[in-house]
Amino acid sequence: MKRFVCILLSLMLALPCMSAFATDPTPIDTIPFDEILETRDGLHHYLLLCVDQWRAQPTNLGNSDGIVLLTLDTRGNRVMLTSLIRDALVKRPDGVIGRVNYIAKNYGPEALCKVLSEHLNIRIEKYILFDFQQVANIVDYMGGVDIEVTASEASYLRRYPLSSEQTTPKMNRAGTYLFTGRAAVIYMRIRKAGGGGDLMRTQRVRTVLSLLADKCRTITYEQARALVDSIAENTTMTNMTLDEMVQAMEYAYGLRSCVIEELRIPQDDAYNSISYAGMSVKDIDWDKSREDMEEFLASGWLVIDEEFD
Numbered sequence: 128m129k130r131f132v133c134i135l136l137s138l139m140l141a142l143p144c145m146s147a148f149a150t151d152p153t154p155i156d157t158i159p160f161d162e163i164l165e166t167r168d169g170l171h172h173y174l175l176l177c178v179d180q181w182r183a184q185p186t187n188l189g190n191s192d193g194i195v196l197l198t199l200d201t202r203g204n205r206v207m208l209t210s211l212i213r214d215a216l217v218k219r220p221d222g223v224i225g226r227v228n229y230i231a232k233n234y235g236p237e238a239l240c241k242v243l244s245e246h247l248n249i250r251i252e253k254y255i256l257f258d259f260q261q262v263a264n265i266v267d268y269m270g271g272v273d274i275e276v277t278a279s280e281a282s283y284l285r286r287y288p289l290s291s292e293q294t295t296p297k298m299n300r301a302g303t304y305l306f307t308g309r310a311a312v313i314y315m316r317i318r319k320a321g322g323g324g325d326l327m328r329t330q331r332v333r334t335v336l337s338l339l340a341d342k343c344r345t346i347t348y349e350q351a352r353a354l355v356d357s358i359a360e361n362t363t364m365t366n367m368t369l370d371e372m373v374q375a376m377e378y379a380y381g382l383r384s385c386v387i388e389e390l391r392i393p394q395d396d397a398y399n400s401i402s403y404a405g406m407s408v409k410d411i412d413w414d415k416s417r418e419d420m421e422e423f424l425a426s427g428w429l430v431i432d433e434e435f436d
Contacts, residue, residue, distance in 0.1 A: 150401040152410045155218045157245040166250050169202025170424070171378055174240055174254040176231060183258035183363045191228040191239070192316065193332050196251065198424065199378045206382050207423065208336055209390045210329035214408045215398075217242055226408060231256065236364055246413050247392070247420045253367050261361035263308030268357045272311055272338040275303045283320035287313055311335055329391055337387045344383045351380050390423045392416050
């Protein structure tokens with residue numbers, strides 16, 4: 128008993144020392160929204176959000192499990208997907224540093240649009256927010272997606288309570304499977320398989336979105352219009368009107384032959400993993416991330432300028 132008390136006291140005394148291993152995040156300098164340049168002609172940004180709930184309620188949102196910026200460039204003929212890791216530290220609307228995936232829940236999706244705008248120096252004003260079930264419904268509407276999984280991913284999915292009908296063939300080993308909507312959502316959420324953690328999770332999200340985009344390459348305009356109706360029906364929150372969704376669909380339809388370009392924020396050289404406020408988070412070099420974002424969006428300018436000389 129005496130030994131147990133000594134051990135307990137030692138642990139209690141060690142707690143302050145253990146907390147010393149936590150790291151203060153780097154101060155974050157952002158660009159005030161009213162100083163951000165207007166988006167150039169032909170460039171259209173749409174923030175796609177997915178909360179970590181199967182049935183979300185607008186008045187009780189979960190955390191933003193998926194944060195992806197879809198950019199359609201009708202002048203440069205480009206389609207771009209930029210994913211942001213959910214444990215990135217940002218400056219919240221109240222000025223305090225916190226995780227990006229809590230912003231929409233605590234302040235609303237419009238606030239998240241503004242926060243990301245000020246961190247990336249681009250104007251993000253339109254958003255669509257889904258829950259897991261709505262994403263699954265859209266994937267099912269598109270007939271599922273063929274995903275190539277690694278041995279580690281297959282092992283994880285076999286342990287997850289998937290029914291045999293949710294992949295074709297039944298999940299077994301590394302290979303390509305047709306995923307139903309629910310299985311695709313579970314695949315996108317894999318974090319503890321194959322290494323990479325949340326960084327690989329964002330890659331899986333982009334993979335599924337790219338596969339869905341690939342399936343749209345051969346659809347007719349009428350089918351694309353029906354897809355917009357399906358998306359509108361499977362939306363928890365958005366500040367886009369149906370007419371604006373149709374307009375976005377028409378932009379995308381005109382770009383359906385484009386290769387999908389991808390970027391992850393942050394890049395490997397633009398973050399440090401730290402412990403902050405009792406959480407494992409990513410301390411982001413936002414100056415470098417803004418440069419990466421600017422270079423990504425501007426990489427089609429040379430072709431554009433040559434065309435308009």
